[in-house]
Amino acid sequence: MTEDEIVASLRSVLSSKIGDDAAVIGDQVITTDMLVEGVDFTADLPLRFVARKSLAVNLSDVAAMGARPTHAVAAVAVRREDQPRLEAFFRALREAADEYGVEIVGGDLSSAALTIINITAVGRIETRPLLRSGAKPGDRIYVSRTLGASAAGLSLLQRGWTVGERGDVKSPSASLSFELRELGASAIRRHIDPAAESDLGPLLASIAEVTSCIDISDGLSTDLNRLCAASGCGALIERERLPIFPDLLGAAPQLGLRASELVLHGGEEYALLFTSSLRESEMSERVGRPVYAIGRIRREPGMTLMVDGIESELEPRGFDHFAVS
């Protein structure tokens, strides 16, 4: 069973509200996300970044619903010997919450054999909820910022790059150029300290021509596939239009990375993926910053990638928590 099949089953067992980025309850949305050591982060990542990321991933879900985050609760389990670090953890969480204008109103503390953070965030719907299911054939498909850096950062961390308590990044090779080290450090920071699109989400909801939205948590291909499935349509993506993290395309080969794989399938971006009839220049003007049209919604199901004018099938190959690997 894939994660999406499990979610479909839960939707039938529990509630039809399940299956979007967050559940809509009156004029609120609510979402929950658990980060587990050894699965979502490694034991050597400073707890400060675990705190910041655990909040950001939840606020990204709130943003994808077009809601503004208001408050959150945090349940945390740490090893007994990590208990003295809890206050620093919560200070980092408070700092991140302040940046987003969110109040952490409650929590739960446990000891466990590994570190687990579970945040539940609540947001207010200011205009209307944005759902995954509203995309229409002919709509342009947008991403809110450049892609590829988070997966690149993850890959570098898996190959020996390290992060210190203050976020200072070290590469295992002394022979890398300054530019490559800087690029690697930027990518790693994007991975360990992602920003949720908390202002853009409510803004998109206020634009009537925006038809659907999801956040890119498991990879563009996988999350676009979810948006298409919910909307009952397909998609055509033009590879030339995909916005790539600055300098990543040129530097990827030297870092042993494949840029197009990172951009198409890399997870934990927390950019918003949304659809609208508006053209790119008008959409960017309406939101007051560049956003990127990368393709079109089609009536026919399935995802297609166009490279140099040639179409081929685009498979969802992003992250699946329950895929048999």
Add this chain to the structure above:
Amino acid sequence: MTEDEIVASLRSVLSSKIGDDAAVIGDQVITTDMLVEGVDFTADLPLRFVARKSLAVNLSDVAAMGARPTHAVAAVAVRREDQPRLEAFFRALREAADEYGVEIVGGDLSSAALTIINITAVGRIETRPLLRSGAKPGDRIYVSRTLGASAAGLSLLQRGWTVGERGDVKSPSASLSFELRELGASAIRRHIDPAAESDLGPLLASIAEVTSCIDISDGLSTDLNRLCAASGCGALIERERLPIFPDLLGAAPQLGLRASELVLHGGEEYALLFTSSLRESEMSERVGRPVYAIGRIRREPGMTLMVDGIESELEPRGFDHFAVS
């Protein structure tokens, strides 16, 4: 540092809303609770009971605030090989939620090296929130039902009693009488499948003479100590008035248990502990069922236990997640 000291520190770092059973946000309360395998339950406990208990402990916090539960979200991590059991887990969760009139509106799924359940529950304040901080000298101290069974059940589970998928309890000794086996099974069921006081909580909030409330999650002595600290007062408990789970007093010695320890310090009862100027007969009539006055709030700080007319200090010796043992 004790758990209460950590909570006090978090209150200063995060929000003054922290420190009651749930946080009050407008006319809502929100609370979160994480259950971790190996800490809060053992790996051999059927997942169905983990599901039911994880909901009940959150709804108990909602009840202690005098609120009526409305919806909840559930984040669950299981081992990859347990994935086929997820649907049964969520069916049990749905069944329990239906019993309380609560909708499970969202969730998150992860794989991990151990099972973790985190539920966040939201409730509606119908009249006013009940806080820990309102107890007044002279108030009677109440518990909502008999105590001792949950800790007795835990003790029996630790000594080889087992629970099957359908909740059938087996004792390791064939020589126990039918009555003792039945009592043991009742105690274990109280431990693995506790009921939250979801109707009583909002009812207490509607009675103006109820001055404070907390649920007994870590033990009467520890939770009463929290209520006294929040209210700036002390308490006198009369041991003769403590309501003991039926037949537990007589059977405890044969089961190797000390009834008064279980009643005073045993955790995970999820009875409500509350205070009111009303006398026992009137309070019971107002709520339409027996509740038990066990002592009085005093002006002087500290807790006192009266046994056969003799007073001695009552120490908070319930469960502390971060106590150095």
